[in-house]
Amino acid sequence: MLLFHTVASLQSYLFEQKKLGKTIGFAPTMGALHQGHVSLITAAKKQNSIAVCSIFVNPTQFNDPKDLEKYPRTLVSDTLILEQAQCDVLFAPPVAEVYPPNLEVSNKFDFGALTQVMEGEFRPGHFDGMAQVVKRLLDIVQPHRLYMGQKDFQQFSIVQTMLILMKSEIELVVCPILREEDGLAMSSRNVRLTSENRANAPLIYKTLQKLGRTIKKQPLENAVSIAIAALKKIPNFRFEYLQIVHGETLQPVTDFNTSDYVVVCVAIWAGDVRLIDNEILKK
Ligand code: AMP
Secondary structure, eight states, X not given: OEEEOSHXXXXXXXXXXXXXXOOEEEEEEOSXXXXXXXXXXXXXHHHSSEEEEEEOOOGGGOSSHHHHHHSOOOHXXXXXXXXXXXXXXXXXXXXXXXXXXXXXXXXXXXXXXXXTSTHHHHSTTHHHHHHHHHHHHHHHHOOSEEEEETTSHHHHHHHHHHHHHTTOOOEEEXXXXXXXXXXXXXXXXXXXXXXXXXHHTHHHHHHHHHHHHHTTXXXXXXXXXXXXXXHHTSXXXXXXXXXXXXXXXXXXXXXXXXXXXXXXXXXXXXTTEEEEEEEEEEO
16 A cells, blocks of 8 residues: 655656546545445445545544544554555645645535534534535545445535535445444444443444334334433433434425435434434435
């Protein structure tokens, strides 16, 4: 695997490869890699000549400075994981490479109602920072395909919209959520869970699965109330939101039966670790 820290060195390599007709699949990450990230690299490898992974903990998408500070940074073990996944290129830039002082500030996109719900409501400014870094990384890497996880449902929906607004030809490939054996969605943040909170964390996905069953038999509000009550009962967890939304507009769904694409999204604090998960209930 080739490792690049600067934009210039990465681009000179990738542009040579493109001249040779090679295609590029790109998976942006913030590191502390797990098998969920590996699944993106594996998909990128399968569909392109070259798989590029970036590791960059983007300061502009953290609305909470403590969260940024506590975010795990494990470049040495990440490099081994990527080698094993047969990733071709790792781009691990310092902040000054991604945001040099002379960089023109990218146009802010108008995502309309997409950014006003769920993560947008609870993490003000998060999606502006996320869109800014994804746009910048796409400008740098200029891939053919972009690989993102369903785990961050709202994130990939916003990136899809951004690609449309940019009139970009980059194809967004969304990969399924990888879970631990007990159902907990894999996340870089899971390593920070206390053993007690880790033991209770699978209740999040269990609740979503149960909701998927009850929503077919009961009015939507009942099914949601039961799920929220179950989440609120988890010791030492602090419920943030659970919303049933349309998978494209991300706006609330009020009737399960008449909607064609239904997703449940959840955010909850396990001690001081914020966890998110989602499940497509109907598509
Ligand atoms: P992150 O490093 O958390 O910013 O995530 C980088 C990419 O990996 C994003 O596109 C995520 O949606 C994706 N990802 C994170 N967790 C998982 C998972 N459990 N399964 C699949 N993809 C994931």
